[in-house]
Amino acid sequence: MNGNREKGMGDMVEVRLFATFREGRGKVCYLDAAKLVKASDVLEVLRIPQEEVAIYLINGRHSSMEDRVLDGDVLAVFPPVGGG
Amino acid sequence: MENGYNGRIARINLTTGEVRSEELDLELAKKFIGGRGLGTKILYDEGVATAEPLSPENKLIYITGPMTGTKSPTAGRYMVVTKSPLTGMIASSNSGGKWGGKLKYAGWDALIVEGRAEKLSYIHVEDEKIEILDAQEYAGMRSEQLDEELKKVHPECSVLNIGPAGEHQSLLAAIMNDKDRAAGRSGVGAVMGSKNLKAITVSARRTVIPAADEEALQEASRECLRLIKENGVTGGGLRTYGTAVLVNIINNTGSFPTRNWQESYYEQADDTSGETLRETYLVKNAACHRCPIGCGRVVKIGDKVVGGPEYEPLWAYGGNCGVNDLNAIDEANMWCNEYGLDAISTPCTIAAAMELYEKGCISEEECEGMPLEWGSAEAIVEWTKRMGEGRGELAKRMADGSYRLCEYYGHPEISMSVKKQEMPAYDARGIQGIGITYATSNRGGCHVRGYLISPEVLGLPEQLDRTAVEGKAQWCKIFQDLTAVIDSMGLCLFSSFALGAPNYAALLNAGTGTDYTAEELLTVGERIYNLERLFNKAAGMKPEDDRLPKRLTEEPIKNGPSEGMRSRIDVTLPQYYEVRGWENAFPTEETLRRLGLTES
Ligand code: SF4
Numbered sequence: 001m002n003g004n005r006e007k008g009m010g011d012m013v014e015v016r017l018f019a020t021f022r023e024g025r026g027k028v029c030y031l032d033a034a035k036l037v038k039a040s041d042v043l044e045v046l047r048i049p050q051e052e053v054a055i056y057l058i059n060g061r062h063s064s065m066e067d068r069v070l071d072g073d074v075l076a077v078f079p080p081v082g083g084g
Numbered sequence: 085m086e087n088g089y090n091g092r093i094a095r096i097n098l099t100t101g102e103v104r105s106e107e108l109d110l111e112l113a114k115k116f117i118g119g120r121g122l123g124t125k126i127l128y129d130e131g132v133a134t135a136e137p138l139s140p141e142n143k144l145i146y147i148t149g150p151m152t153g154t155k156s157p158t159a160g161r162y163m164v165v166t167k168s169p170l171t172g173m174i175a176s177s178n179s180g181g182k183w184g185g186k187l188k189y190a191g192w193d194a195l196i197v198e199g200r201a202e203k204l205s206y207i208h209v210e211d212e213k214i215e216i217l218d219a220q221e222y223a224g225m226r227s228e229q230l231d232e233e234l235k236k237v238h239p240e241c242s243v244l245n246i247g248p249a250g251e252h253q254s255l256l257a258a259i260m261n262d263k264d265r266a267a268g269r270s271g272v273g274a275v276m277g278s279k280n281l282k283a284i285t286v287s288a289r290r291t292v293i294p295a296a297d298e299e300a301l302q303e304a305s306r307e308c309l310r311l312i313k314e315n316g317v318t319g320g321g322l323r324t325y326g327t328a329v330l331v332n333i334i335n336n337t338g339s340f341p342t343r344n345w346q347e348s349y350y351e352q353a354d355d356t357s358g359e360t361l362r363e364t365y366l367v368k369n370a371a372c373h374r375c376p377i378g379c380g381r382v383v384k385i386g387d388k389v390v391g392g393p394e395y396e397p398l399w400a401y402g403g404n405c406g407v408n409d410l411n412a413i414d415e416a417n418m419w420c421n422e423y424g425l426d427a428i429s430t431p432c433t434i435a436a437a438m439e440l441y442e443k444g445c446i447s448e449e450e451c452e453g454m455p456l457e458w459g460s461a462e463a464i465v466e467w468t469k470r471m472g473e474g475r476g477e478l479a480k481r482m483a484d485g486s487y488r489l490c491e492y493y494g495h496p497e498i499s500m501s502v503k504k505q506e507m508p509a510y511d512a513r514g515i516q517g518i519g520i521t522y523a524t525s526n527r528g529g530c531h532v533r534g535y536l537i538s539p540e541v542l543g544l545p546e547q548l549d550r551t552a553v554e555g556k557a558q559w560c561k562i563f564q565d566l567t568a569v570i571d572s573m574g575l576c577l578f579s580s581f582a583l584g585a586p587n588y589a590a591l592l593n594a595g596t597g598t599d600y601t602a603e604e605l606l607t608v609g610e611r612i613y614n615l616e617r618l619f620n621k622a623a624g625m626k627p628e629d630d631r632l633p634k635r636l637t638e639e640p641i642k643n644g645p646s647e648g649m650r651s652r653i654d655v656t657l658p659q660y661y662e663v664r665g666w667e668n669a670f671p672t673e674e675t676l677r678r679l680g681l682t683e684s
Contacts, residue, residue, distance in 0.1 A: 018332050019325055019359060027354070054316060054543060060338045060645020062547055074645075076336040080316020081358075082542045082581055083327025083379065083395050084535055 013069055015042055016076045021052075033071045040065035042075060054080035086294040088150030088595035089113060090193045094214055096207060098279055099140060099199030103214045108193050114598060115680065117572035118193065119149035120176045121612035123165030124619060126196065127174075133622035137169035137271075138253060138278040140200040146187065146244075146284070147195075149574025150596045153188035153293045153373075156305045157312055158576035160185045160373025163267070169278075170255040170271035170429075170485055171503045171528040173620040177258075177272045178532075178571055180372030181265030186242040189288035201280035204251075208238060209286045219282040224248055226422040227260040228390075230283060238285050245283035246273045247424030252474040253277045254483035256429045260421060264380075264391025265372065268426045270505060270527050271485075296597030304590040308583055312376055315582035317544065322379040322578065323369055327395035328358030330509070330537075335403070337541060337550065338646030339514030342403045343458055344435040345500045345635055348511045349644025350403035356410050358395075365414055366392065377578055383414050393417040393427070399509035400431035401464050405438060412461035416468045423472025429485055432506035434467050436486035436498055437478075445493040450478045497634050503528030503625075512636050512653070514646030515540050517548070517556035519653050520660050521564070523630050526616035532577055534564035544581055553652045557659035565609030572612060611679040614664075614671045618681065627669035630657065 013036060015029045025046060036042055039058065043050055043065070055078040056063050069075070085091040087110075095104045116122040123145045127133075135141035145165040152159055162184030168175035187195070190211050197207070206219040222230055227247040234243045242262060250257040250273030257273025258266040276282075295301040312318045321329060334340045335353040342350040354360060361381065367389055370380030381392030393401075393413060397420065401413040420427040434456070440446045441456035448455060454466045470479035481489050486499040486506055500507050505528030512519030517536035525533040536559060540550040548559070566585055570577055573592055585602035593599055600608070620629075636651040661667065665675035676682050 016332075016336065019321065019329055022359060055333060055541070057336055057645075060336060062541075062543070062550070076332075078333055079321065081321035081325060081329040081333070082317040082538070082544065083322060083330045083358075084532060084537070084578060 011071050013042065013071070014074045015046065016074065018076065018078045019081050020079050021048060021077055033069065036069045038065060039063055039067045039069055039075070042069060043077070048077065052079055054078055087296045087597050088154060088293060089118070090188065090191050092192055093194045093196060094192050095196045095198065096214065096216065097198045098201040098205065098216065098281060101216055103216070113150070115608070116612060117149060117569065117592070117608060119147055119161070119163045119572040119574050120165065120178070121568060121572035121608070123147040123163055123176060123194065124174060124612065124615055127165055127167070128615060128619045128622070132167050133619050135167055137167045137172065137275060140198070140279070142167050142275055142278070144197040144272070144275055144279065145194055146197070148184050148188045148193055149572055151591060152574030153185040154295060154301065154595055155374065156301070156575065156591050156595070157309050158372070158375045158377065158579045159574055160375060161574050161576055162187065163571060164259055164272045166272055166275045167623065168270035168272070168527065169274050171505050173503060173528065173623050173625055174526050174616045175270035175272050176527060176571070177267035177269050179259070179261055179265050179267040180375070180576060181262030182373050183242040183244050183261035183286060184574065185373040186286040186288050188293055189290045190286050191290070195284070197279060197281065200278065204280050204282050206234070206281065206283040206285065209284065211288055222282055224251065227424050228263050228422055231263050234283060234285050238287055241285040241287040243283060243285050245424070246276045247422060247472065248474070249423045249425045249472050249483065250274060250277040251282070254425065254471065254474065255485050256426045256433065256471070256483060258424050258426050260424050264421045266421065266427070268428065269530065273424050295595045297594045300594035301591070304587070304594050308579070308587050308591065309376060311582045311587065312579065317542070317581040318377050318578065322377050325358035325362060326369065326379050326381045326392070328361050328381070328393065328398050330395040331357040331398055331402070332359065333541060334510060336645070337514055338641065338644035339511040340399065340403050341500070341509065341511045343406045344404060344439040344498070345511065346439070347643045348514060348641045348646055352408035353403055355408040356398050356402035356413060360410060361392065364410060372576065375576065377576070379578060385411065385414050385418060390418045391421055396509055397427040397431055400428055400435065404435040405431060405464055406458035407461055407464055409461035412465055416464045419465065419468040419472055423469070425468065425472055428508055429506040430468060430471060431464065432500065433482050433486040433489060434464060436490055436500065437467070437482055439498050440490065440493050440495065445495060446478065452476055452478070500633050500635065501529050502632060503629050505529040510537055511641065511646070512632060512651045513641050513649045515550045516553050516652055516656065517560055519632055519636065519651045520556060520560040520656050523632050523653055523657060524560070524660060526613070526620055533567055534560050535567070535577065536560060536563055538581065545584070551649065553655050557656050557663050560660060561663050562606065564613050565606045568609035568612040569605055607679070611681060614675065614679055614681055617671060621670050630669050
């Protein structure tokens with residue numbers, strides 16, 4: 001994983017899906033970065049309703065739907081889950 | 085009594101065989117609630133802080149809370165409070181299952197066990213009758229089999245016991261109940277072993293605990309149940325995936341300690357995740373007494389069906405030992421339950437041993453045919469069994485935890501522990517607040533004394549920046565205080581993903597007839613937290629015991645999304661003492677006065 005958002009790793013965005021979001025979508029998707037602007041665009045492509053998302057990480061950092069998505073970013077999307 | 089309490093405590097002296105029923109001091113109960121709070125108060129007042137932990141002078145308190153056994157959601161918890169042989173400080177280990185509720189139904193709020201039995205014994209509680217019985221025929225028996233054997237003698241009972249690890253006084257020994265629930269931490273099982281006490285069986289005819297205001301309790305419980313059901317974590321996530329769902333979350337924040345915290349991102353983490361467990365070995369979920377959440381896992385190992393691993397052992401045997409074989413982790417976890425070992429500290433000690441082996445401190449010969457190699461599925465299973473049995477020189481040493489092991493080899497810095505107790509599954513370099521919890525926890529390295537992962541990672545009750553330092557000390561204090569309340573009431577900490585202080589106040593007031601506001605209740609939690617600190621002070625704790633291992637402050641994370649980060653405990657610890665009203669790690673006179681802790 002690349003922690004540095006400025007250095008592009010390619011023109012793809014890696015989206016990792018977890019828990020119930022894997023159902024029907026698989027564990028990981030690669031999307032064309034050129035077609036995406038904001039974090040919320042990714043959810044639209046994957047048909048995940050925003051209100052179902054509890055944790056949205058871009059390169060390991062908690063992010064909002066408005067955050068920019070750049071080439072080479074790794075996204076991780078979780079529904080409400082937790083433990084201890 | 086009609087206030088959530090039974091009003092009776094049994095004092096059982098194993099040296100003399102005397103069993104006495106004592107009245108519960110209700111004034112004290114109001115001030116310290118029950119469970120963890122009241123247990124600590126009793127232990128402190130009876131001068132146990134200066135006792136040798138494994139001597140007859142130490143006492144073992146099994147104590148319920150006023151909500152234990154009531155209709156409140158998650159009301160099945162009890163605490164084991166004693167002086168820890170692992171840390172030399174306060175131990176209070178919480179467990180669920182059915183045993184705590186049974187003890188309450190039998191008519192007792194707590195059992196205080198003193199002295200040492202001459203021969204291996206067990207205690208049988210049958211409502212008001214308490215007997216000390218011979219357990220010599222059960223010597224060396226593992227936990228699950230003993231549970232079954234004792235049920236043949238006392239049908240319908242609930243069993244609490246120690247396995248072989250407790251008998252040989254491993255400092256990582258847990259107390260097991262109802263087969264796979266554990267009061268796991270701080271070596272409480274060794275204290276039981278030192279008293280020659282193998283088990284406590286409880287049978288009870290009653291199944292209700294009268295509340296001060298039945299209607300109000302029903303109302304408050306209904307509201308809590310609604311909140312628990314509506315909350316995404318407690319209403320669905322925990323039941324479906326268990327706590328194991330955290331594997332992927334924590335790993336993706338780059339805060340998943342790997343190979344004894346040498347790295348913090350584990351490439352194979354998903355192989356050991358809650359999602360993978362669900363697809364492979366999960367049979368069903370399980371729940372403690374009166375719990376609508378049901379986070380427990382039941383898994384199959386070959387043709388055996390047993391209690392499955394929580395997040396902690398999945399991490400500690402998994403990423404922390406570099407192992408991605410889920411079946412082996414399930415099996416090693418099962419051996420922890422069978423031998424009665426702490427499923428956090430045991431695998432963490434194996435991870436420390438693997439680093440010692442890698443660095444050439446532990447030799448090939450010492451491993452007696454099972455090298456401690458990173459990633460070895462065979463090694464995690466075999467070394468767990470050896471530690472459980474106390475078989476071989478090295479295993480015996482490992483059974484006393486990573487601190488003593490690493491110190492023996494001249495490298496105490498390799499032990500990832502606080503106050504000699506192993507830290508759990510969240511790297512405090514990538515998640516700053518949890519480092520304050522680890523450093524200041526009265527029972528040593530522990531996450532459940534102020535679970536800041538909730539706001540820092542899971543966004544509950546609100547999302548904090550995990551890398552930020554400011555404001556974390558205040559959050560830590562509030563979480564520690566609220567947790568002390570929940571642990572003292574007899575409820576499960578996981579309820580707090582959905583509930584807040586006002587809900588707990590409503591439950592407690594209805595149950596016991598108190599009239600606490602949410603704020604006052606948090607002050608009770610603060611009182612308990614400070615009392616534990618006083619116990620530690622009396623036990624010889626020093627300010628430098630509130631420290632994190634050097635690796636967290638001096639070695640930045642080497643890989644993954646949190647690369648380059650280190651713990652800023654140097655900044656947060658003074659802030660924490662400030663918000664607590666402590667100086668040099670201990671409460672000031674003024675703080676003690678404010679909390680009503682000056683007299684006795
Ligand atoms: S949430 Fe899990 S640990 Fe807590 S009481 Fe329920 S089943 Fe037991």
